Amino acid sequence: MSSHYTITQLAQEFDVTTRTIRFYEDQGLLNPTRNGQMRVYSPRDRVRLKLVLRGKRLGFSLSEIREMLDMYDAEPGESGQLELFLAKINERRGLLQQQRHDIELTLKELDDIEAQCRAQLTKVKVS
Amino acid sequence: MSSHYTITQLAQEFDVTTRTIRFYEDQGLLNPTRNGQMRVYSPRDRVRLKLVLRGKRLGFSLSEIREMLDMYDAEPGESGQLELFLAKINERRGLLQQQRHDIELTLKELDDIEAQCRAQLTKVKVS
DNA sequence: GCTTACGTTTACGTAAACGTCAACCCTCAC
């Protein structure tokens, strides 16, 4: 639970290259401070990196991920902004639910395939 | 429930371009027959296209999707092959479960954000 | 004082997944 991290620490912890981390900074996803010219990452940066990687596992593009990160630390704005923001949230929720549905379908199909496969296996072993 | 489809029919039904469909054929994901030089898609092709698009929504690459498609119509092989195949299935299942977990986390966080947002909204309206 | 290890910037390279022409072929209604 350190209060700051070097780039290689983060790279090792999350199994990405330093290049990748720097690239994410270029894209405005991370904002490390500097000690001289060296990057210093705060726990907040670490969390954001974790969120970025989670987004990637879900197949979102970096710009979509940026949108989501922006949601996490959005300044509470005026009413109109908030309504619009709620809409964005719902849109993303819809996407995620669609994905979850797709996953359920695929998992079921994998079960079917495995069952057939196991049936075949015992058949082969018996013969 | 037609017995065959043209490329534009499929393109319209699934909201992709014909270019995309032809590209998937180049990648060996679809195998339409020909009437003269025109492509003719069978219901099987249609299902495969649907599976491809589902895979895309889950963020899988086309080569990963090809692997999954291969699973669907794998010839029941010999015992060793089958064991290996079962391993592949489990690997993919693991990925999907990880994704599902990621989705659950993200959905929860969206709920939190929305709650905060709504709280802010009533606050703004009251003041 | 030299190497080694880690960091930096700059910049060009690349693989994936298409988009976007161009140039061509059918065929069918007018």
Place this chain on the structure above:
DNA sequence: GTGAGGGTTGACGTTTACGTAAACGTAAGC
């Protein structure tokens, strides 16, 4: 027979998400 609306094959362009190499700074250890 012509032109409009479908289809076809190249082939080059584009975006995203980094990889990779060059050229350099800095602090640690011998």
